[in-house]
Amino acid sequence: MPDLLLELFSEEIPARMQAQAADTLRKLVTDALVERGLLYEGAKAFVTPRRLALAVHGLPGRQADSREERKGPRMGAPEGAIQGFLKSAGLASIDQAKIESDPKKGEFYVAVIERPGKATTEVIAEIVPEIVRTFPWPKSMRWGTGTMRWVRPLHSIVCTFGTEVEDPEVVRFEVEGIVSGDVTRGHRFLAPEPFAVRRLEDWMAKLEAAKVVADRDRRKAIILNDAKDLALVHGLELVEDEGLLEEVCGLVEWPVTLMGSFEERFLDIPDEVIRATIRANQKCFVLRDPRTGRLANRFILVSNIAATDGGAAIVAGNERVIRARLSDAKFFWDTDRRTPMADRMSKFDAITFHEKLGSQGARINRIVALAREIAPRVGADVDLTEQAARLAKADLLTEVVGEFPELQGLMGRYYAQHEKLPPEVAAACEEHYKPQGPSDRVPTAPVSIAVALADKLDTLVGFWAIDEKPTGSKDPYALRRAALGVIRIILDNNLRLPLRPLLVSASRTILGEEHFERHPHDVFRLETIADKVVSDLLQGLARRLANLPADADVESAERVEGMTLSGDLADDLLAFFGDRLKVHLRDRGARHDLVDAVFALPGQDDLLLVDRRVAALAAFLETEDGRTLLAGYRRAVNILRIEEKKDGVAYKGPSEAKLLKEPAEEHLAAAIETVKRQVADAVAREDFAAAMGALAHLRGPVDAFFEGVTVNAPEAALRINRLKLLDEIRSATRGIADFDRIEG
Template sequence: MPELLLELFSEEIPARFQRRAAEDLKKAVTNALVDAGLVYEGAKAFATPRRLALTVSGLPVRSPDTREQKKGPKVGAPQAAIDGFLRSAGLTSIDQAKVDSDPKKGDFYVANIDKPGADAIALLSGILPKVLTDFPWAKSMRWGSGSFNWVRPLRAITATFGSENEEPVVVPFDSNELKSGQTTFGHRFLAPEPITVKRFDDYVTALERAKVVLDLDRRKDIIRSDAEHLAFAQGLSIIADEGLLEEVAGLVEWPVVMMGSFDPDFLKLPEEVIIATIRANQKCFCLRDAAGKLAPNFIITSNNVALDGGAVIVAGNERVIRARLSDAVFFYNNDLALPLEHGLPKLEDTIFHAKLGTQFARVERLVKLAGEIAPQVGADPERARRAAMLAKADLVTGMVGEFPELQGLMGRYYATAQGEPDDIANAIEQHYRPLGPTDRVPTDPVAIAVALADKLDLLTGFWAIDEKPTGSRDPFALRRAALGVIRIIAENGLKLPLQVDPDLLAFFHDRLKVSLRDAGARHDLVDAVLSAESNDILQITQRADALSALLSSPDGQNLLAGYRRAANILAAEEKKDGKAYVGPVDQDLLLLPEESALAFAVDAVHAAVVKHTGENDYKGAMSELATLRAPVDAFFEAVLVNDADAAIRANRLNLLARLRDTMRLVADFSRVAG
């Protein structure tokens, strides 16, 4: 069957847009093909710095003929309704319609509309220009005198259609004064001549000959493999950086890997500074020696095959990196010249948020809050306040001004250099953590206090000015902050009730549900241990774990069945009687041994559960509940709750209410599914 080859050749596409753009092109074209009745077998999209390409295989030469049944008005309807039906159905007379009968609605007109299929090339000629016009670039531009938008000026369009054993034809269409054809171009420097292509296989082969590797992932593999081999030959290893690898692969069409070096004297700088400098300025990979220390070398990925073996390219990169590292030394030494706290007054000139004041005002809040949290997490309040005071001081340093991603880290280096205790220096770095789901949480008490203060201040502040996340927007990363609070508390086993307003507490509940579900907890069990007032994160997680363990056992499953039976009986009888059964159980009215046994067991378990929950021992509490299985089963086997004697009936309902309320001490079992 025929295949479609589409290439959109342009000036350089930013690396960060390429993968998404390839997928967007594939989605837009294939969706439109299906909508047009052209069902395909497979599709794959590609991107290089100068082209987006798409191949769609297994396309039919025509869309199929279809028949649509259009329902019309009732027989005898006003003429205006009939005329409208005729126009919409393309009929000239009502005699061309047929009459169908419905037992309830009577007779009505129906038109069978036959739609002949269309030639695939004709359909593609309409689909492809619309795809280009509507393409969802994050940023786009116009050029010349046209109104067409593309990420960079579009220079050529290749669009061919045909099967393997025939000469393909060009899908004819215009876009921004460009006509589709079958001419593309190779590498900008190594093979810039025009190339005539027919179908995808010869297109890929022709590009390879013209020094273009079409597949982004293959370019990544080439860079990774060649860099690893080059480093290994020198007894070094690459510092893995998947984000940089993705970016570099998007900057080259024909990757050529080389190694450069810099003055080892620069290794006196913190290694994170060296890596950030080389990465940000030259898009190069850094290396480690056999001992794991940063090596004075780097890997360059060129987009050219140099006649001199790359000597000029390497020398040029070395020259730029030397200059940038010299700048880093200047910033570092200048920053070290003054204690961190000397930068605090500058924070008064730095706006944190228009409605929340300056960074200095925020620091004042952090100092107060960290001091309040410290005793609850086992930290010294004075050290927590000191760490909070210095936590944002590196924001006004030269190094963080140059590399914002080093905030916190540089604060730790500067704090250590000026003699601050290790726990304070580490808290300055770690108070931003966790930065994501795979990032570690702080574990030192001082760092915990400052990290919690930072995130809670962020959340309460933005809640106070009604800047809350929406379904699609979270510009201040408040979801991440809430998850950070949850992880810090849960992973450090902290009993730290959240003193926040109900709306923010509900937000924490939502984030906690996400966190627990991601960890494998059942959604209904999370709901069962949560109430609107639940503010103890550790307690909630422990209850969810304990409930899960209970219900995974036969005793727990049978106890749940008994609870439901008791709850259903109570609900029905309370509704009928118009009152709740909350009274004490009268021992003198317990006539059968099974009800006496249950009453005794419930009283004992109730006391034990209260003791265990008071000690945050939810596994122990659940274990106590599990012992109720046998007396509950025996009760329902032998006892008729709705006894003819009203007093006995009421006493038995009170007993069931006592059972229900005892189980609710640890969870709302009515929310458990299944």
């Protein structure tokens, strides 16, 4: 079957856009072909700095013929209806329509529309120009006098179609004065002359001869393997960098790896600074000395040309630029170390963190106060925690971080080590930002944990207070990441750390103690917010903040010093935390309905225990006892709902012992009381497996009750008592989870 080859040849496409552009071209063209009935066997996109190409294999030579029967009006219909039908069906006369009869509708006209399939070349000539004109580049430009926009000026288009055993046909079309053909060009400098191509294999072979590696993955493999081999020859190891490899691959069509060097004196600079300098400025790879584990004074660059001098001039030019950049980095490093971290802190008072949240200095003070309260709860030394929280942001005012913001935190650790500060303080300077993503490591040292939690909780409560919440895909202050960070720190470190005190502490550090002295009603309000945060976090519900006193200070429920701590704010923050926690547990394999079932329990403010409850509940429901009890529970609840709706009354236990007439209901009532005690004792011991085991004892009594007892007894008192007994089944299971939320 024939194959399609399409190449769009242009000026250099930005490296960051190339991979996405190749995928987009493949999808747009193949989708358009399939929509027109042209199915294919396979498609592969190619991209280099100067060309975007696509090969589609196994296309038919033409579209299949189509036949459509279109029902028209009844015989004798008005002339207007007849003419409309003829126009829509493309008929010249009603005589071209056939007549069919229907027992109910009578005789009516039917147009048989037969369309011969088009040649595939015609279809391609229709769809490609429109795709080129409307291609969705992130940024595009116009050039010359034309109106078309493209990422860079487009020079030529290759479009051929044919089988392997025949000369392919050039698919003719025109896009803004550019006529398609079969001529392309190779490397800009090494093989600039035009040449004709036929099909994919011919195109790739001739491009290779013209010093162009068209396959992006192959270019990446060449760069990586050649760089490793070159490093190995010199007894060094390549520091692999996937992001840099992707970028460099998009800068070259004929990759040539070369090695350069810089003075050993620059190795006094931290490795991360050397790497950031060389990577950011020259797009070069750094090398590691396996004997020391540190960087070597060598680097690997990737040239786009095989120079006649073996690349000596190219290497010299890169060395010259890198030497200058490393000189700047060394100056920054040396200058920063002359000023102690503590001496920088006063400058934060003059730097605004956010116009509604005050200065960076005020924020650091809040973090310090909150970290001191968290420290004893996570086993951290309070004084070391305070010192770490005070200095953790100091590196933001250094020259190195000013040049390379991505090194914040890490440079704080280096400066703290230079000043011989305690190791816990140095570690916290780096780790308090972590985790910065789902794959980032979580701090494990107690001091680092305390400072990291304080930093994230202050951020969350602060921005919620000024109504700067994430909306849709927008999260400019990375609040989702902060919430997930709090969750991961607690769970990954197996911290028995109740959430409620943390929320109280965070709220106090935001408002300040002076505010509570002026507004004593807010002390009540703060405790209420904390309770609701915990409750709604675990229930995942957005309920209104409960009941301020009628005479409460109005200012306490409105904007206070530019910050709002209304019920809506607390509810929103809780729902936000709850969503993050549920997503995290689901990502670890927990069923979403079981997570919701545990969240629904009030007062569960220990995230580690929530995690363990979900795991125990999942294991219980995998057993026969669990599945059978769940079925009995649902039967009980369904009966209750029906009767409560009918009567307009909520039936709440306990049942009355004197009204228990049947042995099965007496046995169930006794079993419920026993199970409630056993579940409560097991939960108090945090033995959730035992709690589930106790709950399993209800299976038999529940089954026996439904087999031997009529709930809707004729006697009203007996019926009501039995409905209350059903409610006690629900109450017994609530010691574990809200079974109403369990699916399946």
